[in-house]
Amino acid sequence: MRIYQKRNTCFIGIDMHKDMHCAVIIDCWMNKLGEVSFENRPSKFPAFVEDVRRICGTKEFVFGLEDTRGFGRNLAAYLVGRRFEVKHVNPAYTSAVRLSNPIIFKDDTYDAYCVARVLRDMVDSLQDARQEDIFWTIRQLVKRRDLIVKSNVMNKNQLHSQLSYSYPSYRKFFALVDAKSAMCFWEHYPSPEHVKATTPEKIYETIKPVHQALKLQRIHEILAMIEKDGDTRKDYQPERDFIVRNIVKEIRHNKELIAEIDDELRKLLPLTGYKLHTMPGIDLATEAQLISEIGDINRFPDSDKLARFMGLAPVQFSSAGKGKDQRCRNGNRALNAIFHFMAVQMVAISASGKPRHPVFRGYFEQKVKEGKNKPQALVCVARRLVRIIYGMMKTKTEYRPYQKDL
Template sequence: MHKDIHCAVVIDCWMNKLGEITFENRPSKFPAFVEDVRKVCGAKEFVFGLEDTRGFGRNLSAYLVGRKFDVKHVNPAYTSAVRLSNPIVYKDDSYDAYCVARVLRDMVDALPDAKHEDIFWTIRQLVKRRDLLVKNNVMNKNTLHNQLMYSYPSYRKFFAEIDGKSALCFWENYPSPEHIQNTTPEQVYVTLKVINQGLKRERIHEIFAMIENDGDTMKNFQEERDFIVKSLVKSIRSNLEQIKEVDVELERIIPLAGYKLRTMPGIDLATEAHLISEIGDINRFPDSDKLARFMGLAPVQFSSAGKGKDERCRNGNRVLNAIFHFLAIQMVAVSKGGKPRHPVFREYFEQKVKEGKNKPQALVCVARRLVRIIYGMMKTKTEYRPFEKTDGKN
């Protein structure tokens, strides 16, 4: 599967190559492709195997599934293994398609059917868009840090967050001390008060005092650097607004999937969207152990001649693995007052440590328990029900 051109190779059960078809990735070309396949196969039955890594073959897959053809999804890892099994490794579209066909022939009963749940695909696209905006904002904030340190050495003490509403308004109107010199604390207060109603005059006077203590930071071409600061502020503000818009769309579409993951403490909108995006239809996993293996959270047996041990898996869906790892950290965290955020998970974590596991291993145990809980919530589409201990009298 490619963005512009698809390549298909037809083989029989003895791996004889019967034909090769190249066609454009346009829905208008799909009927002709099917007819070409019929001409090659004749009266024989045939099955389609699609290796689609970037979604370029989604339209073709939907077309074939909609017309009741047998369509299987071929994992690119299987295709790569077939390609590397050749003594002389080479790669082109024709040979890649032949490798896909070989995998299809050998694993036709084990390969999953190609399914297209538009809601999960759409959520995934929204999540990708949100992640891109967040990544761009991190880059812009880092660049803004670098620019402000030259003009305002004490800028970190001005505001709690560099990208807060008050901070962005300040950087936009006063990108360098030169602009502060031409105004008064009262004028700055009036400017920021429109953005932050809770702002105090004393805070503005403190900022003026810090700027004075920094000394003279003026340099040549200050006007050009001021332009950079203002441009960064506009980009950050625009990204923040777009992230909010994406969140609105996620708020609207996620309930349509039927999952209620946000009822579990520690899972916000972004985390729920990422979980649904990576897991998709929960029914493709027969149990929670399969889901754990999918994300590489289950140990893998490495042995030979009857000797070996279970070792940590470093494969699988690493994005999903990271989500459960950080979620487990939140569940066992302790607040500043020394009170656990989630006593049940904290107790389970401490129990595993007492049993002899180190903290990273105990954290994996917590993550595995979270997998079981979230799997059950998604499978039954129910809300989170916290575990409550009984006193044993009932």
């Protein structure tokens, strides 16, 4: 936007909230022309636009939205649908403007003013506020899934704690504490007194429907371990048993919820056109997380921009002609973590001694031989993953493994 265009343009910064939005209008000289507060309801948006027209008069205007929690999604969709120019303002830019003030303070009006200032200075480089429903929906499902998974982790920790009182050797009973056979056992026999009140055959018949490969001999081995643990009965044992059963029910219910979310993701992910699941090491959950964090790949002109977005590219720190590249600790840390764990999986060695992905393992070992330490080599693997995934998303093609020329 040239200077004469800016002189005839008003910049509207909007601080988004759950119930009320605050908008501040400034001109190109950063003079405050007006302020509008309005409810976050679609029925109030037309009146807000009319107030903006009245304040701006004959000048053009552009909107800047600092939408951190999705509270401004409805307003953005309304403005974009009516062909207004709407820009997304990164909260980091707004925070930098706020902190540049000698006396730092914060309120809705000043926040909206800071958004307007960032919009004025960076109107040509800010991204358009595009509201694509499919990516937003996938992101909401992924957030919901992550919340349930974290809840189940806490439930399993509580289950470990409760079982250690009643069954000191409980870790040797089953491979996983939350396996189907284990959950069935804890639900029916939360403490040794329930085991002693029945027979091995009845226990076997109880667990057999959920574990077809179970053998009666294994039940006898579990009973022998319980016998070696001794008397673990404590006061208020019925209440303790209730806690164990309650935790088991919640874990089972959360697993059902996760399965339902996975079913919805299986329906949505193909609609994006991306085929990340064809790459070894990327399952449904990882693919959904990648798409939810990256969104529309066309936002990034090349893979280097995507790497910088997640803080995987080095940052130059220099002064007076001296300096060096250093590790970036900013960017999208959630996406950075996804690529880090993917890199770890790609270079891992399986239990049989064979690399899970020979090509990435060879690349990792090559970088180590060149003098890089293992964390640095792992970053190189992550960067290569960024380039491959960027190409797959950009062209919407399947993963094609590398093959050496014969």
